[in-house]
Amino acid sequence: MSAAPPQDLVEQALEIATLPCVAWVTEHAEANVRWANNALTTNGEMRSRRLAVTATAEVAGGTAAGTVIQQIAGAEDVAEVVAAAENLARTGRPAEDAAPLVENYAHHDLWDEAPETTSIDVLGELSKGLGVAFESAHAARQLLFGFAEHGVATTYLGSSTGLRRRGVQRTGKLELNAKTADFQSSAWLGRATRDFSDVDVAEAIDELTTRLSWARTKLNLPPGRYETLLPPSAIADLMIYAYWTANARDAEEGRNVFAGGNGTTKIGQRLAELPITLFSDPQYPGLETIPFVDFTSSADDTSWAFDVGLPIDATTWIQDGVLRELIRNRAHAARTGSQPTAPADNLIMDGGGTANLEQMISTTERGLLLTCLWYIRDVDPERLLLTGLTRDGVYLIEDGQVVGAVNNFRFNDSPIELLGRITEIGGAELTLCREWNDYFNRTVMPPIRVPDFNMSTVSQAS
Amino acid sequence: MPQLDDRFLALPLGELSDAALSKAKELGCSHAEVRVERIRQAYRSFRDHALETTADGQVLGLSVRVVHNGVWGFASDITLSTDTAAHLAARAVATAKVSRPLTPASVELAEEDVYADASWVSAYEVDPFEVDEATKTGRILGLNEALLAAPGVTHATAMLGYVHENKYFANLAGTSTFQQRVRLQAQLTAVNVGKHGFATMRTTAPSTGRGWEYLTGTAWDFDAEVAEIPELLAAHVAAPSVEAGLYDLVIHPSNLFLTIHESIGHATELDRALGYEAAYAGTSFATFDQLGKLQYGSDVMNVTGDRLVDHGLATIGFDDEGVAQQRFDIISGGTLVGYQLNRQMAAENGFERSNGCAYGDSPGHIAMQRMPNVSLQPAPDGPSTTELISGVDKGIYIVGDKSWSIDMQRYNFQFTGQQFYKIDKGRLAGQLKDVAYQATTTDFWRSMEAVGNQDTYVLGGAFNCGKGQPGQIAPVSHGCPSALFRQVNVLNTQAEGGQS
Numbered sequence: 001m002s003a004a005p006p007q008d009l010v011e012q013a014l015e016i017a018t019l020p021c022v023a024w025v026t027e028h029a030e031a032n033v034r035w036a037n038n039a040l041t042t043n044g045e046m047r048s049r050r051l052a053v054t055a056t057a058e059v060a061g062g063t064a065a066g067t068v069i070q071q072i073a074g075a076e077d078v079a080e081v082v083a084a085a086e087n088l089a090r091t092g093r094p095a096e097d098a099a100p101l102v103e104n105y106a107h108h109d110l111w112d113e114a115p116e117t118t119s120i121d122v123l124g125e126l127s128k129g130l131g132v133a134f135e136s137a138h139a140a141r142q143l144l145f146g147f148a149e150h151g152v153a154t155t156y157l158g159s160s161t162g163l164r165r166r167g168v169q170r171t172g173k174l175e176l177n178a179k180t181a182d183f184q185s186s187a188w189l190g191r192a193t194r195d196f197s198d199v200d201v202a203e204a205i206d207e208l209t210t211r212l213s214w215a216r217t218k219l220n221l222p223p224g225r226y227e228t229l230l231p232p233s234a235i236a237d238l239m240i241y242a243y244w245t246a247n248a249r250d251a252e253e254g255r256n257v258f259a260g261g262n263g264t265t266k267i268g269q270r271l272a273e274l275p276i277t278l279f280s281d282p283q284y285p286g287l288e289t290i291p292f293v294d295f296t297s298s299a300d301d302t303s304w305a306f307d308v309g310l311p312i313d314a315t316t317w318i319q320d321g322v323l324r325e326l327i328r329n330r331a332h333a334a335r336t337g338s339q340p341t342a343p344a345d346n347l348i349m350d351g352g353g354t355a356n357l358e359q360m361i362s363t364t365e366r367g368l369l370l371t372c373l374w375y376i377r378d379v380d381p382e383r384l385l386l387t388g389l390t391r392d393g394v395y396l397i398e399d400g401q402v403v404g405a406v407n408n409f410r411f412n413d414s415p416i417e418l419l420g421r422i423t424e425i426g427g428a429e430l431t432l433c434r435e436w437n438d439y440f441n442r443t444v445m446p447p448i449r450v451p452d453f454n455m456s457t458v459s460q461a462s
Numbered sequence: 463m464p465q466l467d468d469r470f471l472a473l474p475l476g477e478l479s480d481a482a483l484s485k486a487k488e489l490g491c492s493h494a495e496v497r498v499e500r501i502r503q504a505y506r507s508f509r510d511h512a513l514e515t516t517a518d519g520q521v522l523g524l525s526v527r528v529v530h531n532g533v534w535g536f537a538s539d540i541t542l543s544t545d546t547a548a549h550l551a552a553r554a555v556a557t558a559k560v561s562r563p564l565t566p567a568s569v570e571l572a573e574e575d576v577y578a579d580a581s582w583v584s585a586y587e588v589d590p591f592e593v594d595e596a597t598k599t600g601r602i603l604g605l606n607e608a609l610l611a612a613p614g615v616t617h618a619t620a621m622l623g624y625v626h627e628n629k630y631f632a633n634l635a636g637t638s639t640f641q642q643r644v645r646l647q648a649q650l651t652a653v654n655v656g657k658h659g660f661a662t663m664r665t666t667a668p669s670t671g672r673g674w675e676y677l678t679g680t681a682w683d684f685d686a687e688v689a690e691i692p693e694l695l696a697a698h699v700a701a702p703s704v705e706a707g708l709y710d711l712v713i714h715p716s717n718l719f720l721t722i723h724e725s726i727g728h729a730t731e732l733d734r735a736l737g738y739e740a741a742y743a744g745t746s747f748a749t750f751d752q753l754g755k756l757q758y759g760s761d762v763m764n765v766t767g768d769r770l771v772d773h774g775l776a777t778i779g780f781d782d783e784g785v786a787q788q789r790f791d792i793i794s795g796g797t798l799v800g801y802q803l804n805r806q807m808a809a810e811n812g813f814e815r816s817n818g819c820a821y822g823d824s825p826g827h828i829a830m831q832r833m834p835n836v837s838l839q840p841a842p843d844g845p846s847t848t849e850l851i852s853g854v855d856k857g858i859y860i861v862g863d864k865s866w867s868i869d870m871q872r873y874n875f876q877f878t879g880q881q882f883y884k885i886d887k888g889r890l891a892g893q894l895k896d897v898a899y900q901a902t903t904t905d906f907w908r909s910m911e912a913v914g915n916q917d918t919y920v921l922g923g924a925f926n927c928g929k930g931q932p933g934q935i936a937p938v939s940h941g942c943p944s945a946l947f948r949q950v951n952v953l954n955t956q957a958e959g960g961q962s
């Protein structure tokens with residue numbers, strides 16, 4: 001790495017700029033280990049530094065923006081990035097989402113602090129634990145697969161308006177998958193962690209061993225609509241998809257599941273009978289994330305090019321079962337007389353329940369218990385009908401006990417329709433979603449019960 | 463023909479690799495390789511009359527991968543200095559040491575010839591980065607506005623993406639390669655909003671290993687396709703909902719390429735078959751013990767892998783382990799005969815040589831086995847699409863891809879599409895909607911009665927195939943003809959979902 005501190009690179013970019021602009025440098029360090037069949041497959045330690053510049057320019061008919069994001073070695077690369085962004089802005093077309101750059105505001109960031117970092121050493125204890133677990137698994141004719149990753153991103157953002165912000169985001173995860181040697185039974189767990197100090201490999205292995213023991217009895221079930229317990233990981237994947245769809249403008253234009261018709265949205269409409277609340281909050285303890293906009297578009301396709309640096313506040317999307325907010329940038333908020341709602345990189349769902357998954361199993365007369373969902377894609381965006389697969393353990397519950405593992409299924413169901421059919425919601429807990437954890441790592445979710453989850457066909461995958 | 467970019471060649475590539483490789487050798491590595499890559503990416507999105515997103519990106523960095531005492535180690539950075547290169551070699555050795563407890567067997571690599579100072583440039587004409595911005599945005603916005611001006615189109619969206627990739631590779635054995643390739647994708651979608659709700663119709667132009675010429679008339683007529691979209695959308699909106707059941711399907715390449723990708727491409731990755739991806743992307747029903755035995759499909763099914771077809775998104779001269787481009791058989795006459803390999807898997811599973819499928823999506827990511835262009839071959843004297851349709855009494859003709867999902871062993875899949883036409887007694891009889899087809903991979907491919915001729919063949923593809931942890935994306939193409947499948951399960955998507 002170059003010796004130039006990231007703060008200096010931001011200042012240098014702003015000094016060079018001839019147009020109103022925002023510049024942000026992200027220092028990223030990451031270490032990871034991956035294993036399969038009780039042995040290492042890949043590992044690595046990576047470092048990068050990225051400079052992003054969004055410049056705005058007055059052009060015929062309005063204001064244009066251009067963004068360039070580039071890995072840079074040091075100060076010698078800054079001018080090239082600024083010039084490229086300014087060129088895109090000057091040669092661009094007027095944007096509908098144009099707004100003045102975010103003005104300076106008060107905050108408590110530690111601008112002068114150096115970037116935080118990580119290294120392969122963070123995974124040292126985990127590696128030792130896995131080495132022991134591999135030997136035990138081999139003796140038990142089981143195979144372990146998985147991935148552990150720790151990353152730290154420190155972002156320094158400066159604007160020609162005088163705004164300076166610094167944010168740190170720590171992201172860690174462990175995914176552990178145990179299979180019998182014949183690959184006929186499989187169990188999975190995931191852990192989201194900020195530093196791996198709270199990860200206990202032996203405890204995780206015990207949990208997987210219990211799950212594999214449930215699978216000693218194999219049962220076949222046909223497709224159909226089953227009472228189903230969705231654990232926190234599974235409901236996280238479904239709610240994240242709904243979050244990524246919550247674009248206010250699309251809803252007003254009648255082209256997503258939150259459309260209310262005639263230019264309206266479903267804000268104010270009841271989506272769930274139970275008092276379910278879904279919110280994001282960059283300050284939520286244990287799920288802390290960057291509290292300002294450091295992206296130019298969000299997963300729902302809202303453009304934030306003119307809003308970089310905007311504070312991300314806690315937002316309640318669903319409150320007591322009623323849709324309360326959708327995602328909108330400042331320009332759209334101004335057009336519609338509402339507030340901008342930038343999405344934070346976390347999601348919390350709570351319904352006031354206290355039961356854990358074991359307690360919910362014990363009160364189930366007959367139903368299915370899922371482990372997680374996989375390969376989730378939208379089939380009908382009008383209803384947000386999603387398809388996907390169950391994975392790594394579907395268990396049949398009878399009279400309050402798990403009686404065996406059943407085949408996997410392909411499901412077709414809508415998370416929005418599902419909200420209205422939930423009959424029980426348990427206590428919310430920190431969880432790692434399965435499908436989207438490459439992109440979305442910070443969730444607190446409850447287990448839920450639905451009477452009729454739609455298992456459309458059987459999957460032969462084991 | 464475009465030449466290798468002088469700005470990339472001006473980087474101290476030889477000095478960097480010398481520093482890293484000599485340090486690796488000094489530290490006792492049996493194998494070491496260096497990649498220096500510069501990847502330029504651009505993305506533009508358009509919404510109705512406006513340009514919504516203008517974002518360019520560049521990744522430039524280097525990585526060092528070693529085998530030290532029989533264990534892999536990897537490290538990467540973005541500072542292109544000889545000190546950093548040597549430091550990375552040491553860090554790669556350090557990661558190998560940390561990983562020693564997890565490595566019960568020493569890494570072995572298949573032999574490969576040495577290619578010293580080899581260079582390769584993909585088959586494109588105009589680098590999109592060299593075209594002025596107003597021309598590019600004006601072209602796409604013009605197409606979007608043509609959609610918007612048509613009756614029945616309430617909204618229109620468009621996207622344009624393009625990539626310019628430079629890659630330098632060197633290893634201890636003496637190989638050094640200099641490569642460059644370009645790829646481009648453009649999509650436009652018309653939206654109708656009405657009392658029925660909303661419906662969309664998207665272009666089917668494939669992502670391609672071409673440059674800006676693709677948008678000016680080479681290989682695709684965007685103006686003609688955009689002119690057809692509004693009428694197709696109107697017919698889709700007015701179409702009756704499909705009755706669920708078994709149907710014969712004639713599938714156009716614009717849809718079938720994605721089915722090939724999911725149910726053949728991923729299923730014949732040897733790392734999946736061996737379990738390396740078991741906790742993430744998944745394994746494969748096509749297990750290694752079935753090589754040469756598994757009846758994957760009908761006898762008209764012939765599938766190849768390659769990294770050499772012109773304009774293929776996975777096409778490249780040398781892979782990220784220094785293996786030269788090849789073409790190889792995966793399925794012959796319906797039988798599984800080959801897998802996608804890298805050097806380690808080749809050596810450890812009895813193959814003399816890798817078939818060149820190693821790829822890392824950036825200098826910060828390790829090279830892993832990734833998909834080559836995997837293509838279904840046409841029949842030399844096969845039928846036209848019209849002739850395929852004429853052989854169907856009750857069926858559906860499917861055009862364009864939309865939604866896709868497949869299980870973690872590549873058995874059970876479900877796909878939708880852009881256009882669904884009812885086939886009644888050998889003729890098309892208007893569009894249907896709410897169609898999804900669902901099948902088990904081997905049932906589906908065994909039901910393939912006929913493949914079309916070369917005239918029906920289209921090279922489709924995608925930029926964003928995901929695999930691996932940390933997650934990597936890879937561009938890949940799939941060529942295929944139109945094909946006929948008998949008695950495939952079709953769902954009515956409106957009937958799916960919850961009831962209470």
